[in-house]
Amino acid sequence: MRVYTGMDPRLPLREVPAHARRAEAAGYDGLQVAETVHDAFTVALLALEHTERIVVRTSVALAFVRSPLLTAYTAWDLSRFSGGRFQLGLGSQIRQNIQDRYGMPWSPPVARMRDYVGAVRAAFEAFRTGAAPAHEGPHYRLTRMQPYFNPGPDPDTTAPPILLGGVGPAMCALAGELADGLVTHPTNSSPRYLETVARPALAEGAGRARAPRAFELVAGTQVIAGPERVALDAERERQRRLFAFLYSTPAYRGTLDLYGWGELQERLRLMVRRDDWTDLGRHVTDEVLDALVPVALYEDLPDLIKGRWAGLADAVTVPLPADPADDARMRDVIAALR
16 A cells, blocks of 8 residues: 655745655655645645655646646656656636636536546647647647647656546546546545445446556545654644534535535534634534544554555555654554555
8 A cells, every 4th residue: 555645735835845855754655735825836846856756746736727738738847857756636626716716717527627637638648749739628629739839759758647636426437537546535535435435436437448557546544643642632633623624615525424424514514604713623523533534643553544445545645743753653654554
């Protein structure tokens, strides 16, 4: 089982190199870069520049706020710069964020993502061969690429694998059909969700794929780990508040419904709609938190992860220790999972 980690989305850019080096030294297979308050590609470039071994993946860069050609240019550059260590994770985001946070138009995400991935891959092929792209879809048309604007012909650069961030069954099925992997959202990575929703949808999509290919299912696992119980208790309360915020989003309700807790999502959503953030976490009971955000000391973490996700995911995400002094313990965890 491969193990990836992420980073605090508010980490200042000047601190990204040190964080990436720590992740590499601790033995992680890769670093996943979210897109919240920084441009994901900028952060990925810094991480790649200051590491030598690990994969660096956008997880996920927002597709619909960017031209597919600009995404392809950036992804190709990062792959070439890193010797093939960059992976392109793409996500759709929810309608309100696309329209009201980014000021971009919205359309049904699954059909648009299909077209977007096709356009990006057409650009990759144009860069490889030096020829013009040939993609005409319902949302994107790429047919022009004068030699002046084409970084190719470049047969030596590895076209980055494309992974999709997926929550609902339709996006998971699309990933199974045409992507190189799926990264599940932290709110939809429980074993029950993977077994009953994500994996069946992936299998359905794979049945429509043109040819078999390597595929990686990355569970965006939520776990609380630490060296001692005091640290775990403090982190547990922080996660309770984060949990309440994340699950206030209707798109992430699926997991709560599987456990019979759908009403909780509606309660959290109404509080957020009223802009009431003061006591959001108190609605998340210990029963809910224990089921979806398990807790373990570092020495117990390998057994916890294997018991929940072995056989359901090819890789998991585990946070880098808060204290660098515990990195050696995490190295042991990763070795045990391998």
